[in-house]
Amino acid sequence: MSNQRITRNPAPVIPGIADSLRLAPGDTVFISGQIGFEADGSKPATFERAVELTYAQLGRALATWGATFDDLARVNSYIAHLDQQKLAAWRTTRDRAMNGSEPSASTVIGVEALFNDAEFEIDAILSI
Numbered sequence: 463m464s465n466q467r468i469t470r471n472p473a474p475v476i477p478g479i480a481d482s483l484r485l486a487p488g489d490t491v492f493i494s495g496q497i498g499f500e501a502d503g504s505k506p507a508t509f510e511r512a513v514e515l516t517y518a519q520l521g522r523a524l525a526t527w528g529a530t531f532d533d534l535a536r537v538n539s540y541i542a543h544l545d546q547q548k549l550a551a552w553r554t555t556r557d558r559a560m561n562g563s564e565p566s567a568s569t570v571i572g573v574e575a576l577f578n579d580a581e582f583e584i585d586a587i588l589s590i
Contacts, residue, residue, distance in 0.1 A: 479568045493586040512582045517559035531563035536587040544572025
């Protein structure tokens with residue numbers, strides 16, 4: 463179900479993102495950086511697993527506000543040691559995690575390092 467407060471303009475070239483969007487008046491929630499670790503606190507064995515766990519953490523944070531991935535207005539993704547292989551893996555895993563939700567405005571940023579040697583982190587803004 464689409465969030466009626468968000469009007470999205472799809473990106474003309476890059477798939478899976480909104481080029482821009484407009485928010486109607488209402489509540490806006492800022493979600494701090496989320497990192498996915500295994501239940502025992504260990505680092506995931508693969509980059510894809512790290513992305514999967516991180517999106518699960520984001521889903522948990524969204525649910526706290528009664529929100530879903532459709533309520534995302536903006537997402538920043540941080541990938542340690544970004545290369546084309548990680549970018550492709552992130553896109554595939556993100557699309558699976560988002561389960562058909564409309565894309566938000568977003569940015570992917572390659573970084574040298576993240577908290578506790580994580581490979582992927584995400585922060586977000588949502589409209590509820």
